[in-house]
Amino acid sequence: MVLTLALRNLFHDRIRLIVTLVGILFSIVLVAVQLGLYLGAKRMIVDMIDNAKGDIWITAFGAKSFEEGGVILTPRERHAALATPGVKAVVPLVVSFAEWRKPGGGSTNSVLVGTDPEDGGLKPWGVVEGEAASMAAPDAVLVDRSYLTDLGITGMGATAQIEQGRVRVRALTDGIRSFTQAPYVFTTANRARALLGIPRENSTFFLVQLQPRANIEAVRADLKSRLSGTEVLTKTEFRNRSLDQWLFSTGAGVALIGGAILGLIVGIVIVAQTLYSSTKDHLNEFATLRALGSSSGYIIKVILAQAAFSAILGYILGMSIAMVVVAFSVQTALPILMTPALAVFLFAITFGMCAISAVSAIVKVTKIDPAMVFSR
Amino acid sequence: MTAQIILSAKGVVKDLGHGAGMVRALKGVSLTLNAGELTLLMGPSGSGKTTLLSILGCILTPTLGNVTVGGESVKGLGPEGLADLRRRHIGFVFQSYNLFPTLNALENVRLALDVRGMHRQEAHVRAEKALRDVGLSHRLRNYPRNLSGGEQQRVAVARALAGTPSVILADEPTAALDSENGQAVMALLSQLAKDKSRAVLAVTHDSRTIPFADRIVRIEDGLIVGEERRTESRENISKIDVTRKRKAHV
Numbered sequence: 001m002v003l004t005l006a007l008r009n010l011f012h013d014r015i016r017l018i019v020t021l022v023g024i025l026f027s028i029v030l031v032a033v034q035l036g037l038y039l040g041a042k043r044m045i046v047d048m049i050d051n052a053k054g055d056i057w058i059t060a061f062g063a064k065s066f067e068e069g070g071v072i073l074t075p076r077e078r079h080a081a082l083a084t085p086g087v088k089a090v091v092p093l094v095v096s097f098a099e100w101r102k103p104g105g106g107s108t109n110s111v112l113v114g115t116d117p118e119d120g121g122l123k124p125w126g127v128v129e130g131e132a133a134s135m136a137a138p139d140a141v142l143v144d145r146s147y148l149t150d151l152g153i154t155g156m157g158a159t160a161q162i163e164q165g166r167v168r169v170r171a172l173t174d175g176i177r178s179f180t181q182a183p184y185v186f187t188t189a190n191r192a193r194a195l196l197g198i199p200r201e202n203s204t205f206f207l208v209q210l211q212p213r214a215n216i217e218a219v220r221a222d223l224k225s226r227l228s229g230t231e232v233l234t235k236t237e238f239r240n241r242s243l244d245q246w247l248f249s250t251g252a253g254v255a256l257i258g259g260a261i262l263g264l265i266v267g268i269v270i271v272a273q274t275l276y277s278s279t280k281d282h283l284n285e286f287a288t289l290r291a292l293g294s295s296s297g298y299i300i301k302v303i304l305a306q307a308a309f310s311a312i313l314g315y316i317l318g319m320s321i322a323m324v325v326v327a328f329s330v331q332t333a334l335p336i337l338m339t340p341a342l343a344v345f346l347f348a349i350t351f352g353m354c355a356i357s358a359v360s361a362i363v364k365v366t367k368i369d370p371a372m373v374f375s376r
Numbered sequence: 377m378t379a380q381i382i383l384s385a386k387g388v389v390k391d392l393g394h395g396a397g398m399v400r401a402l403k404g405v406s407l408t409l410n411a412g413e414l415t416l417l418m419g420p421s422g423s424g425k426t427t428l429l430s431i432l433g434c435i436l437t438p439t440l441g442n443v444t445v446g447g448e449s450v451k452g453l454g455p456e457g458l459a460d461l462r463r464r465h466i467g468f469v470f471q472s473y474n475l476f477p478t479l480n481a482l483e484n485v486r487l488a489l490d491v492r493g494m495h496r497q498e499a500h501v502r503a504e505k506a507l508r509d510v511g512l513s514h515r516l517r518n519y520p521r522n523l524s525g526g527e528q529q530r531v532a533v534a535r536a537l538a539g540t541p542s543v544i545l546a547d548e549p550t551a552a553l554d555s556e557n558g559q560a561v562m563a564l565l566s567q568l569a570k571d572k573s574r575a576v577l578a579v580t581h582d583s584r585t586i587p588f589a590d591r592i593v594r595i596e597d598g599l600i601v602g603e604e605r606r607t608e609s610r611e612n613i614s615k616i617d618v619t620r621k622r623k624a625h626v
Contacts, residue, residue, distance in 0.1 A: 001483070001490035008478030288474040291435060292535075293463025294491035295456055370435045370459075373474055374426045374547050 002298065006305030009282055017310075020274040024314025024350065025321065027267025032322035032346055034260035036336035038253060040329075043337055044179040045246045046239045048113070052122040054091065054207030055216055056223065057238045059231050064249075065242035067111050067180055069095050069204035073230065078206055080226045086214030087223075091121030092203035094192040097182060101161035102152025109182040110151070112162060114192020121207045124186045129156050130171025135188055140170035146331060147183035148172075165195040179246050181333060264353060271314075271357035275307060279361035283368065290370035299365050307354035315350045319343065382542050382575040383409040383432060387441035390427050401427040403598040404441070409543060414569035414576045416585060419595035425579045426547065428595065432577065433468060433545045434461045446542050463492050467536030469546035469565075469578075473528040475520040481507060481531045482516040488535045506538035507531065510564055526557025533564055544568060546578040550585055562588040 010017055048066045049057075058081060060070040073092075081090045094114030101107045117123040117132050124132050124142050134140055141162070143151060153160060158169045162185065178184050193200060210219055216234065223232045233241065247253025279286070286299050322338065329336040390402040401424045409415055409432070419425050430436040431443055434450055437458065443450045445465045450458065467488075468474075475484050485503035494502070507516055510530040520528050529549060536544050546565060550558030562578075566588040569576040578585065586592065594602040 001487050004483065005476070005479065005487065008476075012478045284474070285476050288470070288476075289487070289491060290459065291433070291462065291468055291474075292488050292491055293459050293461075293466070293539075295459055298491055371430045373468070373470055374430060 002301045003305055006302050007309060009278060009302070010306050010309055013278065013281070016274055016278055020271055020310050021314050021317060023270025023274065024267055024310060024354070025318040027263050027270070027353065028315060028318025028346060028350060029322050029325065030263030030266070031260045031349065032318065032338065032342070033325055033336055034256050034263060035342055035346075036322070036326060036329075036338050037334060038247075038256040038260070039337040039339060039342060040335045041179050041247065041252065041256065042243060044177045045242050047176065048122065048184070049235060049239050049242060051125055052093070052207055052235075053120055053209065055210045055235060056208035056220055057233045057235065058090075058206040058208060058223065058227060059233060059238070060204070061229055061231055063205075063231060063241075065245040066095060066238075067097065067182070068245070072198055072202045072204060073206060075201040077227050077230055078201075078203070081206055081208055081223055084219060084222050084226060086211055086219040087208055088211040088214075089120070089209040091116075091119045091207040091209065092189055092201075093122060093205040093207055094189050094196065094198065094202075095204045096192075096196050096198075098162050098185070098196060100151055100183075100185065103158065103160050104152050106152065108150055108152070109180075110162070110185045111178060111180065111182050112192050112195060113184055113186050114189040114196075115186065116189050120209070124171070124173050124176070126173045126175040127171050128174045132171060134170040135186060137168075137170055139166055139168045139191075140187065141167040142171045142173060142186040143169055143183060144176040145172045145174055146177065146333065150181075150183055150333075162195045163197070165191075167195075177333065177335065264349065267350075267353050268357050271307070271310060271354055272360050275303070275310070275354075275357050275361045276364065278306065279303060279364050283364070284372065286365050287368050287370050287372045290368055291373045296366050299368075300362050303358050303361050303365060304355065307358040308351065311350045311354035314354075315347055318350070319346065322346075380411040380572075381408045382411050383443070383445050383577075385428075385432060385438075385441065385443045388428070388431055388438040388443065389440035390424075390431060390436065391439045392427065401598055402431070402438070405595070405598070405600055406441075407432075407593060407600060409575035409577055411542075411575055412570060412572045413590040414566050414578065414588060415591045415593055416589040417577060417579045417593050417595060418581070419601075421581075423595045424598040425595055427598075429545055429547055429577070429579050432543075433466050434458045463539070465542050467539055467541035467544045469529070469532050469536050469544065469549050471548040471551045473520070473525075473532045473552070475528055475531055475535075477520050480517050480519050481512060481523065481534075484520070484531055485535045485538050489538055492539055502538050503534070506534035509537065510534045524557070525553050526560055529553060529557070529561050530564065533561065533568070537568060542574055544574065544576045546576070546580075548580055548582075549578055550580065550582045555584065558582065558584060 060073060063070045078090050081087055096112055098110055098112040099107050100110040115122040135142055156169055160167055176184055220232050289299055326336045326338045385405055385407045388402050388405040392399050392401050405428055417425055431438055437450055445461055482503050485506050486499045489499035489502055510533050512530055515527060549561050562585045565576050565578060590606055592604040593600055
């Protein structure tokens with residue numbers, strides 16, 4: 001009967017139910033979008049690092065992120081790394097912000113990624129037109145098709161200029177987004193050096209691949225001792241550093257998380273207010289229950305069941321709308337990511353939010369004087 | 377043969393409010409409810425009827441004195457202990473029925489059994505029987521809004537009855553009813569009181585209820601001032617024992 005009573009109480013006042021559900025829905029959509037944006041941003045920030053095949057990253061001292069590698073490394077560091085026991089390969093990567101000059105006039109910022117796919121370090125993924133190997137062709141670059149408009153080009157074969165050098169789009173990828181909104185442009189390491197005016201053999205990062213069964217910590221310690229003025233980071237450390245830089249140093253992540261918290265607070269306040277007023281309206285019924293001998297635990301169960309039903313209904317509605325928003329965001333520059341883990345988390349926080357909201361109502365009913373049934 | 381005492385109140389004093397606003401609502405009330413009897417508690421407004429009913433119903437605890445129900449004392453019991461006592465021994469019938477508007481008649485009765493932790497199936501059967509016993513077998517699925525006042529009060533009686541309590545306490549059970557329905561409800565309570573394991577007490581202003589009573593207890597100004605015991609024939613009031621008690625204020 002607990003569930004029956006809870007459901008009937010909930011549906012008894014349709015207007016209040018709608019207000020409650022709108023509150024939860026609004027909250028869920030807001031939290032889903034904010035956290036989805038956060039996850040989407042996180043993925044964009046670390047996508048390059050995750051797709052690079054390397055156990056250790058050698059960076060210039062103070063490198064902030066993948067896009068901001070800082071001072072250029074020289075062949076000396078590369079040779080020292082190659083001579084380190086346990087190291088199988090050291091793959092150079094050239095990465096830097098660069099000016100993309102649109103064929104129709106004007107320019108935009110881009111992130112030039114110089115990599116030689118045959119080295120097995122970082123290979124463009126999600127190629128939907130052309131081939132990654134075509135990067136070796138003269139003047140070739142690869143861009144993501146979602147940035148064609150930003151880059152002022154129409155597609156395959158389009159030409160543009162990076163810094164002072166001419167480039168031609170030889171392949172298109174799908175799904176390689178940039179958190180900085182400066183599109184990634186792939187080309188070979190040597191062409192990247194040429195376009196950026198960097199001396200031959202110099203690089204932004206060295207991606208270290210280890211021999212099988214090599215101890216990563218031991219190799220890392222060895223590399224540190226051999227390479228002065230550089231940093232030797234594990235993949236995880238470099239990921240975290242990039243995330244710190246873009247999400248927290250810039251405040252973007254804080255804003256997204258703050259938005260999510262705000263959504264939660266709004267949800268809690270709305271649901272608490274409606275649950276409390278519903279409880280107040282049914283106070284005489286709860287007093288009757290108490291007079292009939294029900295324990296306070298029984299009444300609390302009714303209120304919690306009301307909260308749980310509100311949570312389930314609100315979650316279903318909220319997630320339905322959130323999924324529509326997610327679907328619309330897929331092709332945008334800032335896609336919202338909805339993962340199964342986020343969906344489960346949202347379900348949990350919806351329940352948590354409704355449980356917290358029930359507290360004021362529970363406090364109210366535990367103070368019920370069953371004698372009020374006689375004063376009606 | 378002495379009647380079995382189901383509920384007993386001894387020297388009950390009840391203070392309501394605090395400080396300067398404190399009122400002594402009951403000033404030393406002693407009363408027993410016997411099995412197989414319908415007792416009417418009558419008195420003017422403000423005489424302490426409802427306070428006494430709340431204390432006998434284990435909703436309030438006395439400031440002084442003691443109440444025992446089914447041999448169990450209320451002394452030292454907190455809200456949960458009192459609720460447990462009510463659950464096991466007491467059924468209530470309220471003036472305004474206090475039915476749950478969102479539940480139908482059957483569900484209203486089942487709810488009273490559910491709070492007792494009764495299994496769903498058994499509760500269903502018992503609730504149906506209780507409603508049949510009060511003549512509402514044809515109204516099981518009706519919601520309170522679709523029932524007449526008399527029918528609602530009969531659902532309330534069925535709800536009180538379903539848990540097989542040893543005491544049924546009714547607060548002005550006919551106050552919201554017309555004469556015909558009031559008589560029907562009193563007849564029902566009178567019938568329930570014939571059960572030798574149960575006592576029924578009804579607080580009332582309504583003199584039309586008197587013919588149904590086995591005993592009439594009068595309360596004034598927080599004191600029991602009279603008790604009339606009636607013969608076996610409930611149709612004719614014949615006082616066989618009238619005691620006028622005036623107790624000193626406690």
